[in-house]
Structure formats: C-alpha cells, structure tokens
Amino acid sequence: MGRRWRDGQGTLTVHGERGEVLVPLEIASSYRARTRGLLGRDAVDGALLLTPANSVHTLGMRIPIDVAYLDRHLRIIAVHTMGPGRLGLPRLRSRHVLEAAAGAMAGWGARVGARVVVEPG
DSSP, rough: OOOOSSSSEEEEEEEETTEEEEEEEEEEEEHHHHTTTTOOOSOSEEEESSSOOOBOOTTTTOOOEEEEEEOOSEEEEEEEETTTOOBBOOOOTTTEEEEHHHHHHHHHHOOOTOOOOOOOO
C-alpha cells in the first residue's frame, strides 16, 4: 500500500473516539519540506504530515507538539507530546508522521488504533 503524496495542502480526516473529525493538513513529502517541518513556526494550523517518516525531532522548535506515528494502513500506532529540543525514537512500523499543536490530537480523538484518511488538495 505505498502512498505517494506531493507537498501541498489537503484535509486530514480522523476516525477516532470523537467520530469523524476534519482537520486542515499540510503535506511534506519532499526531502526539503520534511526537513523544514515546523521549524521556525510559533503555531500550527491543523496538522503536518511527514511522509515517508518514522521518527521526528523538535531540535530548534519553539513550541511543544503532538506527534502521531502512522503505519502503512494509516492507523495510529503511537501518540506522544514532545517539547522543544527533543529527539524522538524511530518507530519500526511507522511509515508516516503527523505533527500538530500540543493537545490538538486529544481534541480530535486521535489515539492508538484510530484510522486517518489523507485527501490532498
């Protein structure tokens, strides 16, 4: 189930404990976009999808973030909140990583086992 998305905007649908929640999404699929990520930002509008990715860091970031690791079926396999200046451990089954403002994912009902859908454009 190899998925290929291009850098750009889209919509994330979280099928979690709060039902179906739609979230504005930024897709970072190129090396440059994934490397830049949320660096230098003071806020996150919705979520950022890093793809492909199995780990993240918050070195040089100004804000704490929620991080969700997704498997190849777009199921959440782990969710963590990371403060600035942290190194996340790689997740072997992770193919994609979602980043959002700290606390946002709980509000969306995004927890381990929840499924997400990515719609570009």
